[in-house]
Amino acid sequence: MSTQSDDQALSQARERIDTLDQQIQRLIAERAGVALDVARIKQAQGRSDFYRPEREADVLRRVAERNDGPLDDATITRIMREVMSACLALESPLKVAYLGPEGTYTQAAVYKHFGHSVKAIPLAAIDEIFREVEAGNADFGVVPVENSTEGVVSHTLDQLVGSSLSICGEVALAVHHHLLSRAEDLAGVKRVVAHAQSLAQCRKWLDSHLPGVVREAVASNGEAARMVAGETQAAAIAGRAASEFYELAMLASNIEDEPNNTTRFLVLGKQHVPATGNDMTSILVAIRNQPGMLHRLLTPGAEAGVDLTRIESRPSRRQAWDYNFFIDIEGHADESRVRDVIAAIESQAVMLKILGSYPRAIGPEPV
Numbered sequence: 001m002s003t004q005s006d007d008q009a010l011s012q013a014r015e016r017i018d019t020l021d022q023q024i025q026r027l028i029a030e031r032a033g034v035a036l037d038v039a040r041i042k043q044a045q046g047r048s049d050f051y052r053p054e055r056e057a058d059v060l061r062r063v064a065e066r067n068d069g070p071l072d073d074a075t076i077t078r079i080m081r082e083v084m085s086a087c088l089a090l091e092s093p094l095k096v097a098y099l100g101p102e103g104t105y106t107q108a109a110v111y112k113h114f115g116h117s118v119k120a121i122p123l124a125a126i127d128e129i130f131r132e133v134e135a136g137n138a139d140f141g142v143v144p145v146e147n148s149t150e151g152v153v154s155h156t157l158d159q160l161v162g163s164s165l166s167i168c169g170e171v172a173l174a175v176h177h178h179l180l181s182r183a184e185d186l187a188g189v190k191r192v193v194a195h196a197q198s199l200a201q202c203r204k205w206l207d208s209h210l211p212g213v214v215r216e217a218v219a220s221n222g223e224a225a226r227m228v229a230g231e232t233q234a235a236a237i238a239g240r241a242a243s244e245f246y247e248l249a250m251l252a253s254n255i256e257d258e259p260n261n262t263t264r265f266l267v268l269g270k271q272h273v274p275a276t277g278n279d280m281t282s283i284l285v286a287i288r289n290q291p292g293m294l295h296r297l298l299t300p301g302a303e304a305g306v307d308l309t310r311i312e313s314r315p316s317r318r319q320a321w322d323y324n325f326f327i328d329i330e331g332h333a334d335e336s337r338v339r340d341v342i343a344a345i346e347s348q349a350v351m352l353k354i355l356g357s358y359p360r361a362i363g364p365e366p367v
C-alpha cells in the first residue's frame with residue numbers, strides 16, 4: 001500500500017526528471033549547434049574530414065574517465081556515442097559498408113563504433129567492402145579480423161595486402177551467441193544453421209543440448225537467421241540484433257563455450273588518423289625465408305621496449321613457403337620510437353607496408 005507521502009515523493013521525483021530532461025535536451029541541441037559551427041569552419045578551410053576518429057576516441061575516453069555511476073562506463077559511453085553520431089550526421093552523414101546481411105555481428109560493430117546515425121550498407125563479401133570504399137561509394141568499411149577463440153579471419157588479412165585503404169580504427173565486441181528459432185522448443189529443432197566459426201564456438205553446448213541434430217555452415221550468422229526465419233524446425237546461432245531484426249525467439253541464450261569470446265573488427269578508410277596517445281599500428285612485412293629471420297624481425301621492438309602485440313603469418317602467394325607477416329605494434333607511426341622500430345624492421349624485410357595507425361578500441365562490452 002502506498003501512503004500519501006510516498007505518492008508525493010514519486011511525483012516530486014518525476015518533476016525533477018522532467019526538469020532534467022528539458023536541460024539534457026537543450027544541451028544536446030546546443031551541442032548539435034556547435035557541431036554545425038565546426039562543420040562550417042571545416043568547410044571554410046576546404047576540408048572534408050568531418051569524421052575525426054581520434055577526436056571521437058578522445059571524447060569517449062574522457063566520458064568513461066569522469067564517470068562515477070550509477071550507470072556503468074559502457075552504458076554512458078554508448079549514450080554519448082549516439083549523441084556524437086547524431087551531431088556528425090548533421091555535419092555530414094557517413095556511409096559505412098559492412099559484412100552483411102543485416103543482423104551480423106559486424107553490423108553490431110558498425111553501430112558500436114559509429115553510432116546509429118550512419119547509413120550502414122550490408123555487402124555480401126569482404127572483398128566487396130574493400131572495393132566499395134576504394135571506389136568512394138562508401139566512406140568507411142567494417143570487417144571482422146580476429147576472434148579470441150577461433151583466430152584470424154584470413155580473408156581480411158589477404159585483402160589488406162593489395163588494398164590502398166588504411167586501417168582507421170578497431171572495434172572490440174564481446175560476442176554472445178544465442179539459439180534463434182521459430183520452433184516451440186529445443187525438441188522441435190531438427191537443424192542448426194550458422195557461420196562455421198559460430199558452430200565451432202558453440203560445439204560443446206550443441207553436443208550436450210542438441211546431440212545428433214544436423215549442423216549446416218553458411219556464409220554468416222545474419223544469413224543463417226534470415227534462412228530460419230522462414231522455417232519452423234530450424235534454428236540459427238546469431239546475436240541479439242538478428243533476433244530483433246528477423247523477429248526470432250531466443251530458445252537459449254549465451255550458448256558459446258567460451259564466455260569471454262571477443263571479436264575484433266577493423267574500420268577501413270582513406271583517412272590518416274592522428275595520434276591519441278593510446279594507439280595501435282598495424283604493419284605488413286614480407287621477408288625472405290632465412291634461418292633466424294623471425295627473431296631479427298622481433299628484436300627491434302624488444303630492444304626499444306615497444307610492444308608487438310600480435311604477429312600473424314599468411315602464405316604470400318608469391319612462391320611456396322614464402323610468408324607475409326601481419327604485426328600489431330603498440331603506439332602510433334608518427335611517434336619517433338614506433339617509427340624507429342618500423343624502420344629497423346624494414347631494413348630486414350623485402351617489403352614493409354604500414355596498414356594504419358588508429359585509436360585502440362573502446363572496451364569489449366557488447367552493444
Ligand SMILES: O=C(O)C(=O)C[C@]1(C(=O)O)C=C[C@@H](O)C=C1
Binds near residue numbers: 035039050052059091
Ligand atoms: O570535433 C570535430 O571535428 C567535430 O566534427 C565534432 C564531433 C563531435 O560531435 O564531437 C563530430 C564528429 C567528429 O567525428 C568528431 C567530433
